[in-house]
Amino acid sequence: MKNRILFSILIIAFCSGACNDEKELQKSIYVEDSTNPGLPKYSELGYNTFGAYYDREAFTSSEIVPVKVVVTNGETAFIFNGRKGESNEAALTFKISDFEAQQYSDLISLNGIMLDLTDATHSVFIKNGAIEEQVQIINGMFKFNKVRNVIVDLEQAEIILSGTFEFQALVDGQPITVSDGRFDVGVANDNFYKY
Amino acid sequence: MKKILTTFCICLVSSVSWAQDERLRLIGLETGIDAIGGAVVECDCIRGETATYYGDVTKNLKGMMYKMYGGAKVELHSRNNRFGLSAGLRFTRMNSSLGKSNEWDNPSDFFYFMTNQTETSIEYLKVKEINQTSDYLGIPLSLAWFPFKQKIFTLYFRGGLEFSYRLRTETSVSFVDNAMDSNSDEVIDKLNDPQTMVSIISTSAGVKIGRGSKTAFKIEIGPSFFLNQGTSSLVEATAGFGTQLNIQIPF
Secondary structure (H helix, E strand, C coil): CCCHHHHHHHHCCEEECCCCCCCCCCCCCECCCCCCCCCCCCCCCCEEHHHHHHHEEEEEEECCCCCCEEEEEEEEEEEEEEECCCCEEEEEEEEEEECCCCCCHHHHHHCCCCEEEECCCCCEEECCCCCEEEEEEEEEEEEEEEEEEEECCCEEEEEEEEEEEEEEECCCCEEEEEEEEEEEEECCCCHECCC | CHHHHHHHHHHHHHHHHHHHCCCCEEEEEEEEEEEEEEEEECCCEEEEECCCCCCCCCCCCCCEEEEEEEEEEEECCCCCCEEEEEEEEEEEEEEEEEEECCCCCCCCCCCCEEECCCCCCEEEEEEEEEECCCCEEEEEEEEEECCCCCEEEEEEEEEEEEEEEEEEEEEEEEEEEEEHHHHHHHHHHCCCCCCCCEEEEEEEEEEECCCCCEEEEEEEEEEEECCCCCCCCCCCEEEEEECCCEEEEEE
């Protein structure tokens, strides 16, 4: 940087920002949606956030790894880890049985795909605390609005999955509604599993 | 803004009318430096976040800015020597930088700069730092007030306005991988050009060293405030603080 010394001799140095933590594309950027308080604003830039209203209560990403993609037994599961309300750990899992990714870059083929969650090839699991159960979908959809490769310095770094979801389901015989769901998450080797 | 300008013009006209007989007139050179504060420009193309979950996109990026200037000006004093009105020509070089690294920090620090996005991909480059230098030619107008009788050391206060025209701008990008240097233009093209005109209002306090009718040195410090936005492509300048040196000769 030119004239660095000049910076150091200035008695009063104004600057914006101070810290110098390591930066990674994997970190979350939470921009609140003003029209849907408590949820992250919809984005398609890999901000590593997701959110939805679970019976009008915000369920949002709060983990360092907000999504894990697990491919096993020919099924691909998208596991969204977060919190419901103030502090309740929760997870939402969407399983697609007719799609098997061999590696994370294969997820690009989901671009623009909308899943009808009532279809028998798809299933949804909700985890509240330590208890996870498959829910009975009444109606709903899960759409990959945009799936994009992230290229850093001309090399592939990750895949960004961006989209929306909503559904109504029965949990323990009680109807629940998950609405205004949105996700914008990055998937790379560190959160893609196949076994 | 118009009010300020009108007030200034009134003062200027008044000073001309004062100059009917012998009054102290000074011609001199000036130089100064200001540190400038402001926020990092907001742009989706900059990805420099950190682990802070509820942060904003550009948090922890550092935007730094300063200006250096030099020029010549003429100062006309009132009959009682309590006021001095000056105008001149000033060359200003404004430097701004954006990055996570500096001389004291880890030089491997970088941020991501998005150069392109399509339906199927987003392309980033790892950038250590972006530097921008802009040169301006401006007209500084100011009014000085000498509340005390002038002696060898005389305290004074000054308020001023400056209107500058941007002559040129040069932007450079430092990448983590030198092999990416050929992509500099892709980064620069994403940045907004600085505004062509810059208006600054300033105030300062200073000390004049020298007898009234002799050569005098002046040193002053004080804040300045930017009246328009977009001075830099990297930092949204709002205010500055700096010092100015003058040497003035009666004529």
